[in-house]
Amino acid sequence: MKKMFKRVSSLLLILILMFSLSVPAFAAELNFLGRKTNFSVNSNNMVTATDLFGNFKSVMPGDTLTEIVTITNLAVDCDYIKLYIRAVAHGAQNAPLIGEDIAKMNDFLSQLSMEVYQGTKLIYSGSPDTLDGFANNVYLGQFRKNQGTQLTVNLQVPSSLGNEYANMAGEVDWVFTVESYNEAGKLIQTGQMNWPVPVLLGLGVLALAAGLFMVSRKRKDNA
């Protein structure tokens, strides 16, 4: 499969864990729509348009929460994509969108623990302030149109988390990168599945003929 054309599209997601503020939680969907449109995020979160962590709000000590993120390739302008994920640390060059003090926010996040699974494969484990397995691009797979993958994100809040963290919010930045490919080296396939018709018919007639021969031969032997 020769790589003809590759374009890289990235989406920086600001994922927000909020210790207070109750907001409705909905399913999180990330769709790649193509080279021109890039990504769409369906989370219906009230915090930001790209916040996939709808279930990580009103976090309380002792909570174990799960967010399932479904990622689907809906592009029609490429044959398939390769998908990657990585995390971006906050610092002077990357201030959190929610306006929290970076040191305080990272301190809050360091109290929590997060695991990310792709299927049964653990691809990230650590406190959300660390990059852990997401320090570099992690390959999530190759997907044709309407194919995709799911990430299961588990967040654990220690029961010992103190009141000093009340009303805190934490932000995690994930970057999804897509490489889109077209299969080159061949003219468009513009044929119906015609060839099996005569093949099946021919084989069917042969099988019928063989069957009739065997059955009639048996009758002759009995005669």
Added chain:
Amino acid sequence: MHNRKAGIAFLALGAVLIISALLLLRSNTLQDRQAGEYSLDALDGIQAAIAENSAAAATPQSQESPEPSEEPEDESGEMKTVTIDGNDYIGYLSIPELELVLPVISDWGWDYNRLQIAPCRQQGSTKTDDIVIAAHNYDSHFGKLKDLSLGDSLSFTDVMGKCIQYELKKLETVDPHKVDYVLDSGYDLVLYTCTYGGEFRVVGFFDRTEDTTKK
């Protein structure tokens, strides 16, 4: 006894194979018919749009400029389109020898769903004389392309009503990996589709003969 059982098994297998063949044939026939209907529906819309565009172009201007106004020639090579049911079309093909009139979708965009509706432009433009159009080998689309003869003519009418005549210069069965041979052929218009078995491509290479604008 064994022979009898084997014989019955073969009879059953034969029946299954023949029924499968007939079901597949029926499915292909239905798909072909549906593609023809989709094309007809789109064609109505395109022809209506052309009539509208032509009427707008022929609208009398002020007395100071008695000549009918014309749209300035677009030198970019981009063809104007009309949108019907979510698909952009650049015009339609008429192939009298095959009794075919087919709309052409502006860009196949690596979407095989579009090819089930109408022939699709893969690349190029009638303005730059390098247009390549692909379609499925349905009877209602390009399935009869192989029945053309050298010298047969066709016309392409764009959405502004400009009609260009072409003549068939070469008709070949081509290996599908000979992409440049088809896409950079040097001919003004190229049509192609799969052979019956789907392994090769039937390709018609056409050159322009004359332009006429629909009145």
